[in-house]
Amino acid sequence: MPEQENPPPAPDDSRAAESDAESAKQIAELEDSWRRTAAELDNFRKRCAKDLLRAREQERASVAARxxxxxxxxxxxxxxxxxxxxxxxxxxxxxxxxxxxxxxxLGYPRREDDTGAAFDPARHEAVSTIAGEDLVPGTVAHVVRAGYGPDNEILRPASVIVATRSE
Amino acid sequence: MPEQENPPPAPDDSRAAESDAESAKQIAELEDSWRRTAAELDNFRKRCAKDLLRAREQERASVAARxxxxxxxxxxxxxxxxxxxxxxxxxxxxxxxxxxxxxxxLGYPRREDDTGAAFDPARHEAVSTIAGEDLVPGTVAHVVRAGYGPDNEILRPASVIVATRSE
Structure with a gap:
């Protein structure tokens, strides 16, 4: 921390003394500015932590109330x-x-029934497999439990039964 | 902004020149410290705004998923x-x-049935009144719709029918 003091001005040189006084003033101003910015940063950190907590609480209450x-x-x-x-x-x-x-x-529509679609681990969770002559292997034979949320924000993938090759 | 330069050191006074050089170094260091703190504050502000948005989204998804x-x-x-x-x-x-x-x-239990309790505008919302000889005026005669949330965080007050004096 910049706590060191300026050396006292040389008393026998008025020009040097003037220059020293100016420097001392500038240093004091800079220290003050720096301290104020540091204090602002500190306050902001604390406020942000509180705001985050309150934002979560507000969102929880708002969604619950719906x-x-x-x-x-x-x-x-x-x-x-x-x-x-x-x-x-x-x-x-x-x-x-x-x-x-x-x-x-809330942004999480029920996902369309994917029966017949190609199995996609990003959107489907396979819970079992089934073989059948009328089924295309690697496709969704049946949706057991619906998925929710758009492609870019899947809240829950659909639980599906996947068609496999019949032996 | 502290953009002014130090006056050049007096060349005929080595002691003053030394002092000036030291001051200039100190000023440059302070300016640097201040700028870095200001930049940190700026970054933190931006990050906090993003964190707030993400906290809300996370909370919304978490509550919706339940x-x-x-x-x-x-x-x-x-x-x-x-x-x-x-x-x-x-x-x-x-x-x-x-x-x-x-x-x-989620922190919002169903509020106990308040039938018979004194009407309290902080916890009850009066939807109508009813008079009856067996009813104590100013009390809750009937809860039409349940309230939710603890006393210190009422999510929704109970909708109630309030007993009035019978004429």
Whole structure:
């Protein structure tokens, strides 16, 4: 740290003394500027850490809140289940659509059914294989569990059964 | 900005010249330190902005992913609905419990039923009033829609019907 002091000005030379005084002033100003910038950096580091934590909390609350209507509607469907059992299927179908919309709004649409597509480890997770004369080896024979998210941000790959050569 | 140059050293005074050279060195070092700290601050600002964006994205993906099993189970319940209509109620009840657990894990448990509690605008949202001889005015007569989140972080207040004095 620049804590050393300037040598005192030579008293017998007014020009040198002037020059020294100017230098001392300049050094003091620079030290001050540097210290202030360093303090700003330090404050900013602390603030950034806090902001990161708060951003996560806000995002968590915001995403969680979107699902509350799903809870409400599940409860409503269950309340009506005893009086009208047939209605619950319609209610659950609506809740399912609502949940799909929420995920799509968040940026994670349900991935299209890939049955018949070439197996791609980036988008598919093979859970088993199946052989059959009407199946093309190396393609997706069946999607067991849907995948979510666009190609560049797969939230979950689809779980699939892969067609293999029949022996 | 500290761009001015030191005056040249007086050539006839070796002591002053020495002092000047030392000052010039000190000034150059300080300027360098200051500039480096300023550059660091600038980089940190940019990095913090990027980190904030990424933290939000990560949190969004992480919270969204927790809900995928709810989607899977709703689909499963619907698939079985036609073959066994009674089973769907059990399935939907399980999905509802699962959804409650997810919200509780995220830090937003379902709020206890406040029926009979004093109406509190911080925790309740009054949707209507009701009068009745068996009701204590100013208390919650009925919870229409559940609230979520702890006292210090209410995600949604409970929607309630408030008891009023009967005329």
């Amino acid at each position: 699902w509350l209507p799903v809870l409400d509607n599940l409860e409503r469907a269950l309340e009506h289940a005893s009086s009208n059992p047939d209605q619950i299927v319609e209610g659950v179908r609506a809740v399912h659509q609502q949940a799909l919309s929420i995920l799509a709004d | 809900w995928l099993p709810v989607l899977d189970n709703l689909e499963r319940a619907l698939e079985h609905a036609s073959s066994n209509p009674d089973q769907i109620v059990e399935g939907v009840r399980a999905v509802h419990q699962q959804a409650l657990s997810i919200l509780a894990d």
